[in-house]
Amino acid sequence: MTVTAMNIRDAIVKGELSALEVVQDKLDHIQSTNASFNAFTEVTRDRALAEAKSIDALRKAGEPLPPLAGVPYAVKNLFDIEGVVTLAGSKINRDNAPAAADAFLVERMKAAGGVLLGALNMDEYAYGFTTENSHYGPARNPHDTARSAGGSSGGSGAAVAADQVPVALGSDTNGSIRVPSSLCGVWGLKPTFGRLSRRGSYPFVHSIDHLGPFASDLLSLAYTYDALQSPDPHDPACHALRVQPCLPSLQQGVAGLRVGILTDYFDTYASPPARAAAQLAAKLLGATDEVHWPSPAQARAAAFIITASEGSNLHAHNLKTRPQDFEPVSVDRFLSGLMQPATWYVQAQRFRRMYRDQVNELFANWDVLIAPATPVPAPQIGAEWIDINGLRHPCRPALGLLTQPISFAGCPVVAAPMWPDNTGGLPLGVQIIAAPWREDLALRAAAVLEDSGYATVKAHYAGQL
Amino acid sequence: MSPEKNYVTAMSVLLDLNLSEEQLERVAEHFARTKQLAGLLGAVPMTPWDEPAELYQPCPFPSEANPS
Numbered sequence: 001m002t003v004t005a006m007n008i009r010d011a012i013v014k015g016e017l018s019a020l021e022v023v024q025d026k027l028d029h030i031q032s033t034n035a036s037f038n039a040f041t042e043v044t045r046d047r048a049l050a051e052a053k054s055i056d057a058l059r060k061a062g063e064p065l066p067p068l069a070g071v072p073y074a075v076k077n078l079f080d081i082e083g084v085v086t087l088a089g090s091k092i093n094r095d096n097a098p099a100a101a102d103a104f105l106v107e108r109m110k111a112a113g114g115v116l117l118g119a120l121n122m123d124e125y126a127y128g129f130t131t132e133n134s135h136y137g138p139a140r141n142p143h144d145t146a147r148s149a150g151g152s153s154g155g156s157g158a159a160v161a162a163d164q165v166p167v168a169l170g171s172d173t174n175g176s177i178r179v180p181s182s183l184c185g186v187w188g189l190k191p192t193f194g195r196l197s198r199r200g201s202y203p204f205v206h207s208i209d210h211l212g213p214f215a216s217d218l219l220s221l222a223y224t225y226d227a228l229q230s231p232d233p234h235d236p237a238c239h240a241l242r243v244q245p246c247l248p249s250l251q252q253g254v255a256g257l258r259v260g261i262l263t264d265y266f267d268t269y270a271s272p273p274a275r276a277a278a279q280l281a282a283k284l285l286g287a288t289d290e291v292h293w294p295s296p297a298q299a300r301a302a303a304f305i306i307t308a309s310e311g312s313n314l315h316a317h318n319l320k321t322r323p324q325d326f327e328p329v330s331v332d333r334f335l336s337g338l339m340q341p342a343t344w345y346v347q348a349q350r351f352r353r354m355y356r357d358q359v360n361e362l363f364a365n366w367d368v369l370i371a372p373a374t375p376v377p378a379p380q381i382g383a384e385w386i387d388i389n390g391l392r393h394p395c396r397p398a399l400g401l402l403t404q405p406i407s408f409a410g411c412p413v414v415a416a417p418m419w420p421d422n423t424g425g426l427p428l429g430v431q432i433i434a435a436p437w438r439e440d441l442a443l444r445a446a447a448v449l450e451d452s453g454y455a456t457v458k459a460h461y462a463g464q465l
Numbered sequence: 466m467s468p469e470k471n472y473v474t475a476m477s478v479l480l481d482l483n484l485s486e487e488q489l490e491r492v493a494e495h496f497a498r499t500k501q502l503a504g505l506l507g508a509v510p511m512t513p514w515d516e517p518a519e520l521y522q523p524c525p526f527p528s529e530a531n532p533s
Contacts, residue, residue: 207518298509301502308499320481323488332488336495339476344503349517351506356518 002459005071005166005220009113012055012070019052019059019070023115026072030117030164037140039149039159041077042084043118048072051115066113068227071220073167076153077119078126078202079103088202089122089152091135091325092318103200104235105169105211105228112227117165120155124327126171126204127311127334128152129179129399130381134327138381141184142459143426147378150180150399152204153214157184160214163459167224168214171198173205174303175373175403177212178431181415182373185427186457187221187446188214192436193410194239197232205310206237207349208303208407216457218450221414222246222443246440254368254448257441260291262371262433269388269401273428274372277418281430282370284452285445291369294358295351299405302348302355304397308337309345329396352408359409363435368445372402373415373429406431412439414446416455430455469497 011017027045034040055070075081078088080099087093101107106116121139123131131139131154139154141147142162149158153170157180160168170177172190181188189212196211203209213228215221226245232238261282267275312319312334319326319334326334362369375388375398383395393401406413414432419425432449434442449455466474470493477484477492484492 295509298505301505304502305499305506316480320483323482323484332491332495335477335482335484335488335492336473336499338480338482339473339492339496340499344499344506346517347503347506347509347511350511350515351509352518354509354511354515 002163002216002457003166004217005068005215006223008166009069009071012059013065015059019055019115020049022070023048023052023072023117026117026165033162033164036145037142037158037162038137039120039139039155039162039164040074040118041087041121041136041155044081044084044116048115048117051110055113055115066111067223068109069113071114071167072117072165073109073114073169074117074120074159074165075106075169076122076156076171078122078171079106079169080200081106081116081119084119086202087119089124089126089133089136092322101200104197104232106200108228108230114167120159120168122155123152124330125311125315126152126173126176127330128396129175130396131155132329132381140381141378143185144378146380147426148183148381150183150378152176154180156214157181157186160184160186160216161457161459163216166216167220170212170214171201171204172210172212172407173208174307174407175400177214178373178403178413178415178429179399181214181417182427182429183378185417185419185429186214186216187218187417188212188415189221189225189439190407190413191225191439192412194237195412195439196228197230197235197238199232199235203314205307207306207310210407216459218443218446222250225439244437244440246443249440250443250447252444254285254445257367257445258365259285259287259368259370259445260289260366261287262293262369263290264292265296266293266371266402269375270372271376271388273377273420273423274375277420277428277430278370278372280420280454281416281418281449284449284454285368285370287370291366293405294362295355296405298351299355299408300401302351303404303408305340305344305348308333309340312337356409359411360435367434367441369433371431371433373431374399375401377423377426377428403431406433410436412436412442414442416446416449417457418455419458467493467497469493469500472496
């Protein structure tokens with residue numbers, strides 16, 4: 001049983017706990033467990049204590065408390081934190097000056113009363129699905145520390161699963177929120193492309209990068225997501241022009257919604273437990289029909305090519321001058337991306353426009369679609385290959401096989417923590433997918449799964465609270 | 466030498482990348498994998514009027530309330 005962000009907030013509002021007590025407990029828990037999980041790369045103790053004290057002062061003064069008052073959280077270390085160097089998982093960025101201001105979403109969390117505890121481990125420059133980071137060590141899965149926490153937001157998934165924080169922020173270009181959510185067994189939300197501002201976060205792939213929250217329960221995920229929403233004219237890809245809160249409809253259920261389960265590609269690249277998890281979720285949501293997602297293999301190919309070209313372009317100078325300082329498991333991919341012919345990139349961007357129209361057409365007939373989040377449960381750290389239905393795939397890219405086609409379309413996805421049989425007790429998540437700008441529908445379906453008791457977070461390492 | 470290795474070797478010179486023989490081999494392996502993916506996209510039928518996905522905008526479109 002975990003203590004959720006909203007439990008904490010309610011206890012602070014009622015005066016049963018002070019924000020300072022909560023933060024002290026979490027800081028102690030992080031100190032005693034971080035060597036096991038390696039989720040945090042920086043603990044912002046002084047800031048956390050100051051933010052907690054300001055929440056307690058507000059309460060003492062009888063002021064209304066904001067929606068996440070006293071909720072401890074942490075952010076993937078590609079978010080700017082004022083006074084802290086934004087590492088983005090790299091050694092190279094250590095040379096940079098500390099951030100002069102918080103990232104936009106960190107500002108939003110602060111305004112909502114959140115208490116920032118620190119920065120979290122990730123794959124270097126977000127190029128990976130395993131958080132095997134030679135510079136800072138791998139993030140370890142709290143359910144089995146010999147296994148990967150997923151990536152690239154592996155520290156975010158691990159920190160929530162280990163109950164170090166009830167809420168974390170991460171980024172997702174090709175699956176980097178959904179993969180660690182799946183492997184660590186926590187809730188994650190990759191919003192619509194363009195929903196949340198990315199200002200003040202270190203970029204990976206400008207045309208596909210998304211930011212979003214993780215949480216140990218769905219209500220906290222929804223509260224956090226609503227708190228993060230705000231139009232931002234200074235992020236050229238922030239397309240949202242107004243806030244669309246999800247909380248008012250969260251408990252409306254799925255009656256009347258058209259729910260389907262994705263088949264074909266999403267069966268081919270799913271192991272039996274992954275298929276079982278998706279089938280159980282579909283059954284709980286009343287889905288009867290199998291649905292064919294348009295061109296998933298081509299979409300994954302296009303996402304792969306755009307990622308390699310844009311991602312490597314950002315680091316071209318350092319790839320030329322100091323390639324030895326890059327992460328060994330990803331530097332060759334960066335170099336290959338730097339050499340890609342322009343025609344591959346242009347073809348991928350032209351395909352994306354056609355693909356977007358095909359996906360939007362699909363959602364004329366469906367409200368919510370279900371698919372597994374990862375082909376397999378958490379692999380061992382260092383694994384080079386995974387087996388999917390008898391075929392061997394390179395582990396690091398293959399963990400994103402089921403997430404890449406969806407994020408390339410920009411659709412919102414809730415990753416729900418499921419616990420199918422035959423995984424050795426490890427979690428394996430399910431994607432709840434909706435049409436662009438319909439996070440509300442994905443979250444409504446997720447609430448039904450949580451209420452069923454099958455989608456839940458099992459924290460193995462609860463703190464004192 | 467494979468075509469991918471040839472290409473990667475030539476590109477490393479053009480881009481001023483100082484790569485060892487071993488690294489050229491590894492990069493060529495990645496490149497060959499990406500080439501297969503590019504082949505999937507190359508097979509998608511497109512017309513000259515299929516434009517890329519958009520991002521660039523010279524400036525916001527003028528609203529009716531503020532046409533200038």
